[in-house]
Amino acid sequence: MPPPRPGMTVPPPVPPKSNGPLIIGLVGGLLALCLVGVCGVAVVGVAINNNRKDGGPQVAAGSTYSPPEVVPTTTPPPPPPAPARIGQCIGVDTEGNFLGIGNCNGTSGTYQVVSADYDQRPCADAGAPYITVNGYRLCLEHHLVRYFCYKFPKDKGWVVHAPKCKAKGTVHVIDIVPGASNGNRCTRDRKWNRWYKFTHPTVVYCVMQY
Template sequence: MTLPPRPNFPNHPGQPPYPGAVPPMYGAPLPPLPPPKSNAGLIIGIIAGVLVLVAGVCVAGVLAFGAYRHDRAASYAEDQGPLSAATRDDTYAAPTTKAAPTTPAAPPPAPARVGDCIVVDEAGAYLGPGNCNGTQGTYKVLSVDYSRDTCADSQSPYLTESGYRLCLELYLVRTFCYKFPSGPGWVVAASACKAKGTVHVIDIVPGAANGNNCTRDLKWNRWYQFTHPTVVYCVMQY
């Protein structure tokens, strides 16, 4: 015989009655229900096991991924060869453009060469190249210096032209006529020989101090000494 299910009833501690509950059909009271067993330990153990399992899976995944990256890096290094410093991002520097070296400007052409005779006016202004045969040109060029330093003979005449210093010496020719300055100045060719104030060169005595060594074979009436270089011109003055 199957007994009906035990109903809840008001006098049973800890069990609130449900609607329609009635006292038991049999007179013997039912023994009290045993206290419910706690499942907390089981639940905690299950959770701990799950966490251990998850942690193990994560660690295995990290290790596997690291091994995968290592294998990929090794494979790439084998395919590409060793990286040079020039291709590494941490050593890359933007290329810089170097300024082209500045080339000094070439000096202009020199107005005359060493050994040339030049034409000047009475103030010493450069008038252009001449010649050394007496027809034009009264000074010979000793040096041409673009840096315009001093002449080898610091007392020699010089002029500056086109950025050059031309160091000079007086250069006159026998039988030609010139005009000497009455004071400081420059010797120039005479516009007309035997014109008043001109001289006709009769003799030239290099290194002389006076006219004692001037020629006795030709007529002259005056001598002039110039220095740097030292020379005496024996002349006929008009």
């Protein structure tokens, strides 16, 4: 600016402009943006940008992760087929060993199967004879037929078919009386010379013993 001439009025200097209103306006605008959610987006953007600069989010030191243990489900194998079904008749030897399925008409099979249990629980009739075959407990009852020949045990034991009828030590079944306690109700129409009482179930066999 040229120096003032004599008699010339010099205007006062123009005060410098202040940035205060501009800064206040920017801060107010930023606060308004934060109120409508833009600020949050901006902050998230800054955080994402920082993560990119730092190589991605960091796992806190000492933290561990292990997937939950998968407990294997195991299904027990099915039991083998039962050696005999309920109602079938089976044969045994004098020791009670299983000889196979017979029939119930007297030609084979001296015991009838009452139950076949793979869990080997006690028989419903606690005193009933039973054998164990292929893991099954077979609960049994005597099944003898009139006019067929058998071998009875002298004391406790198993009834088996007689290899030959009327052979020494065999018995010929003449009559069968369920629920009887002695031979009083045995038939009088045929000859017999002895009776045997069995339990589980209770029955009397009237026989001709040889």
